[in-house]
Amino acid sequence: MAAIETEDLSKDFLVGFWRPRPYRALDRLTLSVDEGEVFGFLGPNGAGKSTTLKVLMQLLYPTSGAARILGRPVGDLSVKQRVGFLPENPYFYDHLTAEELLRYFGRLFGLRGTDLTTRVARVLDDVGIGAERRLRLRQYSKGMVQRVGLAQALLNEPDVVFLDEPMSGLDPLGRRHVRQLMLRLRDRGCTVFFSSHILSDAESLCSRVAILAQGRLVASGRLSDILAFELRGWELVVANLTDETRRSLAARVRSMTALAHGRYTIEVPPEQAPDEILHELRRGGAQVVSLNPLRETLEDYFVQSVGAAATRQTGL
């Protein structure tokens, strides 16, 4: 059974005050997410990612189409019992402490007594909120509120978790922490559906992704199917590059960009053997700092897909 399914899901908003007209934020989205997978929902700002998540959480009603979670219609209370949700840029009652907020949400899930106390303590530990859990949320930084948001989404040990931009506002350590958390959720069989525009996160976490642009699904599938992974060239970082060596290499490389401290990045096309270039660099007295193969990234694919969708839309 699919954990999440949408069928021709559309959402129109009325815009304009005097003569309201419909604006299509989501256009016939059909998706299926399997149980236990980490699914990346990608797209530029305004693509319709948050709209989709809100429809799945029944915070918005679809104009047409249908959506199901764990085989039941969205909004079904028995489904909500098994689902966790982190909204984008979450806001919580700032007169409460993190502990009080989670105790409140826990009671809404029917938790009580020692079960509630231990569950609250565990999820706060999981997201890295320490002694600050007894401070009121108005004293929290944006990153800490985001962590509390994650904690409340995991409080009921959900089977499906929806995370809207989970890395937003987090420092590099926090992002790493959340990545590990998502992998742990996957390992225990939880379906993770997360929206993001940070593609490196999606690349390192997801088994499948969907790319949305202007409310439409422009691509979806396994990363291994979407990305060709073929070699697109080589990237060299070198130091002590003389003008004479630069001139002699110019015709055989794709680009040469100056970095700080006299270093250069050199992009070599795939048909050019890197050994030859390395040999010439050493002969000219240059020092090779690094050499890496260039392969198609999710970012390249994203830019192509979103760019093509924009072209179709404008007709240019």
Place this chain on the structure above:
Amino acid sequence: MRIITVIAGAAFKESVRDRVPYSMVAFATLLIAASYLISQLTAGQDMKIIKDLGLAAISWFGLLIAVFIGIGLVSKEVERRSVFAVLSKPISRGQFVLGKYFGLVMTLVVNLAVMTLAFYAVLFYLDVTTNAYAKTAWPAPAMDPRLGLAVILTVAELMIVTAIALFFSTFSSPLLSALLTFGLWVTGHFNADLRNFEAVLDVRPLVWLARALYYVLPNLAPFNVRAEVVHGVDVSLSHVMLTLAYAAVYIAILLAGAIAIFRRRDFK
């Protein structure tokens, strides 16, 4: 029911941590205490003035608490987007609205109880410091239990006002909700005039409109028994029971309307 209780508890906690009700209760208590000083200037009328001012202060400050917290109950949640996380939990939108309402009613009851205690404390002081001869001029005893009846009817009136504020806050801005709620509170106290509109102007369509408005708008005048209580006039049990029943029906209709609107709302 359990979910509604949990949400009501959280709404009550929120208002307890908000300083606004505290300052209102403190101000009302000061006003009740000050009524004692004012009464010293009016020989023979002291008890009536204290009771009048005390009951009015309880009613007015209760009204401010009901309106200013009531209008933000739902709209603030939507505006700040805290509603996203709450509604993703296994609760219905109806439970959310009812929980919020009963949370504010709890706040009102606690605040009014504090003001009533302060009121009775002033009355008790006056009772023990006044000689028996001066007491014979009082229309009713200082610690008259009928005062409690006036407070109960005030609570019922404020429960209607809270339901009105909540109803408006499910679809309009806090400022508009406040204006509409205050407007309805004022018209609610002059509602009886609409029933006898033909005595003023006998134009059939206008009379029908006035009659329709009379039935739709809240009729709050029966909740004000302050004048009777202060003058020691009995308030009939049937009046109290009918007024409370009217409040229950009117509140139920308002809450049903608020839930129906809130259920259909999109949260962008």
